Amino acid sequence: xxxxxxxxxxxxxxxxxxxxxxxxxxxxxxxxxxxxxxxxxxxxxxxxxxxxxxxxxxxxxxxxxxxxxxxxxxxxxxxxxxxxxxxxxxxxxxxxxxxxxxxxxxxxxxxxxxxxxxxxxxxxxxxxxxxxxxxxxxxxxxxxxxxxxxxxxxxxxxxxxxxxxxxxxxxxxxxxxxxxxxxxxxxxxxxxxxxxxxxxxxxxxxxxxxxxxxxxxxxxxxxxxxxxxxxxxxxxxxxxxxxxxxxxxxxxxxxxxxxxxxxxxxxxxxxxxx
Amino acid sequence: xxxxxxxxxxxxxxxxxxxxxxxxxxxxxxxxxxxxxxxxxxxxxxxxxxxxxxxxxxxxxxxxxxxxxxxxxxxxxxxxxxxxxxxxxxxxxxxxxxxxxxxxxxxxxxxxxxxxxxxxxxxxxxxxxxxxxxxxxxxxxxxxxxxxxxxxxxxxxxxxxxxxxxxxxxxxxxxxxxxxxxxxxxxxxxxxxxxxxxxxxxxxxxxxxxxxxxxxxxxxxxxxxxxxxxxxxxxxxxxxxxxxxxxxxxxxxxxxxxxxxxxxxxxxxxxxxx
Numbered sequence: 124x125x126x127x128x129x130x131x132x133x134x135x136x137x138x139x140x141x142x143x144x145x146x147x148x149x150x151x152x153x154x155x156x157x158x159x160x161x162x163x164x165x166x167x168x169x170x171x172x173x174x175x176x177x178x179x180x181x182x183x184x185x186x187x188x189x190x191x192x193x194x195x196x197x198x199x200x201x202x203x204x205x206x207x208x209x210x211x212x213x214x215x216x217x218x219x220x221x222x223x224x225x226x227x228x229x230x231x232x233x234x235x236x237x238x239x240x241x242x243x244x245x246x247x248x249x250x251x252x253x254x255x256x257x258x259x260x261x262x263x264x265x266x267x268x269x270x271x272x273x274x275x276x277x278x279x280x281x282x283x284x285x286x287x288x289x290x291x292x293x294x295x296x297x298x299x300x301x302x303x304x305x306x307x308x309x310x311x312x313x314x315x316x317x318x319x320x321x322x323x324x325x326x327x328x329x330x331x332x333x334x335x336x337x338x339x340x341x342x343x344x345x346x347x348x349x350x351x352x353x354x355x356x357x358x359x360x361x362x363x364x365x366x367x368x369x370x371x372x373x374x375x376x377x378x379x380x381x382x383x384x385x386x387x388x389x390x391x392x393x394x395x396x397x
Numbered sequence: 398x399x400x401x402x403x404x405x406x407x408x409x410x411x412x413x414x415x416x417x418x419x420x421x422x423x424x425x426x427x428x429x430x431x432x433x434x435x436x437x438x439x440x441x442x443x444x445x446x447x448x449x450x451x452x453x454x455x456x457x458x459x460x461x462x463x464x465x466x467x468x469x470x471x472x473x474x475x476x477x478x479x480x481x482x483x484x485x486x487x488x489x490x491x492x493x494x495x496x497x498x499x500x501x502x503x504x505x506x507x508x509x510x511x512x513x514x515x516x517x518x519x520x521x522x523x524x525x526x527x528x529x530x531x532x533x534x535x536x537x538x539x540x541x542x543x544x545x546x547x548x549x550x551x552x553x554x555x556x557x558x559x560x561x562x563x564x565x566x567x568x569x570x571x572x573x574x575x576x577x578x579x580x581x582x583x584x585x586x587x588x589x590x591x592x593x594x595x596x597x598x599x600x601x602x603x604x605x606x607x608x609x610x611x612x613x614x615x616x617x618x619x620x621x622x623x624x625x626x627x628x629x630x631x632x633x634x635x636x637x638x639x640x641x642x643x644x645x646x647x648x649x650x651x652x653x654x655x656x657x658x659x660x661x662x663x664x665x666x667x668x669x670x671x
Contacts, residue, residue: 173589199483208482209473209489209520246483301667308664314656315447322666382588390582392596393575 124291124363127349133336140296141355146362153358160365161205167372168242170379172210175240177380180285183371184236184243185364188250189293190331191321192303193354195246198293201361202368203244212237215246228252228270229277239285242368249274253338258330271341278347287371288347291364292339293354297328398565398637401623407610414570415629420636427632434639435479441646442516444653446484449514451654454559457645458510458517459638462524463567464605465595466577467628469520472567475635476642477518486511489520502526502544503551513559516642523548524564527612532604545615552621561645562621565638566613567628571602 125144127133147153171181185203187195196215203211214235223231229249237243253274257267278288295303304321307313324331343349350367354360399418401407421427445455459477461469470489477485488509497505503523511517527548531541552562569577578595581587598605617623624641628634 176589196483200481203482204478206482207474208477208480208485209470209487211482213483215483301670304667305664308660308667311656312447312653314660315450315654317656317658317663319658319663319666322663322670325667325670379586380589382585382591384591384593386582386588389591389593389596390579392593393578393582393599396575396596396599 124350124352124367127292127339127343127351129343129345129348131340133339133343135294135332135336138294138351138353140294140299140353142353143356143359144353145366146359150356150358153356153362157201157205157358157362157365160369164205164365164369164372165207167369167375167377168206168210170377171242171372171375172207172240173379174377175238177383178239179377179380180239181287181375181377182237182239182241182243182285183287183289183368183375184245184281185368186245186248186250186288186290187293187364188248188254188291188335189354190295190300190328191324192300192307193293193295194357194360195293197357198291198360198364199244199246201357202364203242205365206242210241211244212241213244213246216248216251228256229273232277236281237286243286249277250338250342253342254331254334257334257337258327271338274342275344275347278342278344282346287375289367289371290342290347290349291352291367292335292349293352293360295354297325299355300325398624398626398641401566401613401617401625403617403619403622405614407613407617409568409606409610412568412625412627414568414573414627416627417630417633418627419640420633424630424632427630427636431475431479431632431636431639434643438479438639438643438646439481441643441649441651442480442484444651445516445646445649446481446514447653448651449512451657452513453651453654454513455561455649455651456511456513456515456517456559457561457563457642457649458519458555459642460519460522460524460562460564461567462522462528462565462609463628464569464574464602465598466574466581467567467569468631468634469567471631472565472634472638473518473520475631476638477516479639480516484515485518486515487518487520490522490525502530503547506551510555511560517560523551524612524616527616528605528608531608531611532601545612548616549618549621552616552618556620561649563641563645564616564621564623565626565641566609566623567626567634569628571599573629574599 147156232249253270256262281288307317339349352360352363421430461472463469506523527541527544530536555562581591613623626634626637
């Protein structure tokens, strides 16, 4: 994966969605490397959770964005599945409900944030409000323009409150999406995942790529940078997101809190009971 | 595990917390058997989720109750960890907040229920309101008495709305609890899990056992029976809860919904695009 340089124009066509930068050399090695991260990831998560129980406000928010079939759901299943589920707060954002539309676009996002000690996962996010909203002209352009700054302010306030924001753009190619959609059609057990409207969205591919390029440029900040994850290869995508989470958790280096009680006395009380 | 007979008095002292009824013969076999359930559990969960996306209102609610150290959290980690985390809605209930106390005891429970297609997990639940509330005299006895019926009405309404309620009492022995609490004290990395107040609760062991016996008798119903899971052996506890979930999911037999669109036409549209 690549940390998108802050403040520079982004040209998605310059990035090969099938690349495996920094990754293991093939699928077997990639899967094994991801599995090996399971133990350290879960161990760090437990420390983060324990620290949170003692007042540490730090937490992780993983934001997953990408075109249909880019593997947001698969990442949750395979990467977040490595963690203890009780410390994960997962939210998939669909088209806003009438109630949600009655509030600022960040309202439903704020309600789904991870609590201290948790790992939050957004499958889609507030970025939809500058992606589909822009491509489909769902709100006036002036409102879209103001949202980039609102998002940056929001994410800065999150980081100031102890949230490490890890934003991943799962980058797939136009042709890989076709293959994945066809594969869904070929398997009746996958038809429930298919919506003919996905083909209409696909017809707007260039407009979506442009909307992503703008979002990555305008909302890539030093405190909440974007990561571009080539996602044509599922094993690489899983490895890359696991690796990113591992690096961020290691940097946080959460510690088990010390006892705030008399251990010896408690031991005695337990031993002398009936 | 044992399905607690409906309508009969319950004597917890008659059940050996170290027993392994119906289970594999030892720890190694038990762990292997639980791991083997991972694949069918996840497959059934996906079908449940897919059916839910197509309007099927069915879902599972796993209620975990038991004394401190009985392994509610461990069950979530090891059993619920077998599922796709995005289809699980996990809620751990702590002492009620002032806001929660301003409502009926079922208010916070209703807000945490699984949505159609999901597997909901309660680590503690509305049963605390007839357990600690009874033992600690937190509310008048008349109110406690009325709650058993309120719980039964509530659970019947859940089942009528498609919720399969699976209630597990994780049964540990007084002595096993002592050993687990001492183990936490022996390991500084576990001190965060320890609270000296746990020793005060432990002193009320007989009152808690009695409160559980009453709850199991009065709220064990044909539509939402209690399961008694001997929990002195962690491997057996994990096996038993996995097995219960597998049986219930198999009984639901959720099906992938058929396509509600023209598959051939969609395939053609995808292939003819640029």
